[in-house]
Amino acid sequence: MHLNGSIALISGGLGDIGKAIGRELASHGADVAIGDVLDTAQASSYLNELLALGVRAIYTQVDVSSPEAVSAWYVDVETKLGIPNLIIPNAAVVSLVRIRDLTPEQWQREMRINLDGAFFMAQTGGKRLVDTGTSGRIVFIGSWVGSTPQDHIPAYCVTKAGLSMLTKVLALDLAPHNILVNEVAPGNVDAGLSARIFEQNPSWRQVSMDRVPIKILTQADEVAFQVAHLCDPRNRQMTGSTLLMDGGLSMMSGPNPA
Numbered sequence: 538m539h540l541n542g543s544i545a546l547i548s549g550g551l552g553d554i555g556k557a558i559g560r561e562l563a564s565h566g567a568d569v570a571i572g573d574v575l576d577t578a579q580a581s582s583y584l585n586e587l588l589a590l591g592v593r594a595i596y597t598q599v600d601v602s603s604p605e606a607v608s609a610w611y612v613d614v615e616t617k618l619g620i621p622n623l624i625i626p627n628a629a630v631v632s633l634v635r636i637r638d639l640t641p642e643q644w645q646r647e648m649r650i651n652l653d654g655a656f657f658m659a660q661t662g663g664k665r666l667v668d669t670g671t672s673g674r675i676v677f678i679g680s681w682v683g684s685t686p687q688d689h690i691p692a693y694c695v696t697k698a699g700l701s702m703l704t705k706v707l708a709l710d711l712a713p714h715n716i717l718v719n720e721v722a723p724g725n726v727d728a729g730l731s732a733r734i735f736e737q738n739p740s741w742r743q744v745s746m747d748r749v750p751i752k753i754l755t756q757a758d759e760v761a762f763q764v765a766h767l768c769d770p771r772n773r774q775m776t777g778s779t780l781l782m783d784g785g786l787s788m789m790s791g792p793n794p795a
């Protein structure tokens with residue numbers, strides 16, 4: 538796969554899955570623009586890792602829940618690298634709170650970061666591609682819980698369900714412009730958000746693994762591999778799709794570890 542000449546824009550790019558996506562796309566020759574809320578100093582060693590792959594790589598501190606901040610991020614990236622044509626809305630947060638106890642603030646925070654943030658990023662990037670006649674790919678990072686309810690993370694489930702429909706409506710609008718829009722929906726990944734939940738509740742990791750029909754938790758680089766697959770120029774037909782990669786988890790019924 539050759540992604541030389543492509544410019545990838547990845548939100549939540551300093552998280553475990555975001556870093557794996559950046560590495561994977563850079564390994565195929567794409568320049569990478571990372572955005573995250575974390576301090577710039579926290580990006581330096583990772584940026585060096587990407588630069589060592591022979592691509593251009595930059596970091597911008599950005600809060601994707603702000604449309605103004607997302608617009609400014611695009612301007613910054615376009616000035617330094619060019620127009621991003623591989624757009625990967627990946628930033629997300631999760632609260633482990635049952636729906637009866639969820640506060641308005643918790644609900645709104647997840648909606649703003651996971652769903653609004655993904656929308657601001659995809660809409661801004663999609664418009665810019667259309668305006669400049671540039672083809673491209675948008676790959677949302679969804680989750681298996683977007684279609685399988687989990688009572689311990691209700692707001693997160695709603696945001697991921699929203700992403701699936703956002704994928705479809707955007708795919709429909711952008712298809713005539715040769716911009717393909719898809720979503721990767723991983724199962725429980727042994728990294729990032731889930732890894733932190735497993736740290737707080739050590740028995741859940743094994744229970745989660747036992748529930749997966751293939752008995753393997755998803756790895757961050759496996760998510761990255763599927764993102765790259767959707768960005769591959771040879772993949773010309775998939776748009777508006779959810780690429781479910783959960784080891785069969787969503788086919789199982791029964792209580793979750795929580």
Ligand SMILES: NC(=O)c1ccc[n+]([C@@H]2O[C@H](COP(=O)([O-])OP(=O)(O)OC[C@H]3O[C@@H](n4cnc5c(N)ncnc54)[C@H](O)[C@@H]3O)[C@@H](O)[C@H]2O)c1
Pocket residue numbers: 548549550551552553554555572573574575599600601602626627628629630650654678679680681722723724725726727728729730731732
């Ligand atoms: N870990 C899993 O089990 C799992 C499973 C399925 C899907 N996912 C999805 O993968 C994606 C990455 O998650 P992860 O597991 O790597 O988590 P992570 O916490 O390691 O990464 C998320 C990153 O998003 C950043 N972020 C948070 N709020 C932000 C904001 N307002 N603006 C910009 N950046 C912000 C965080 O600083 C963090 O670096 C998410 O969309 C998540 O829903 C994760």
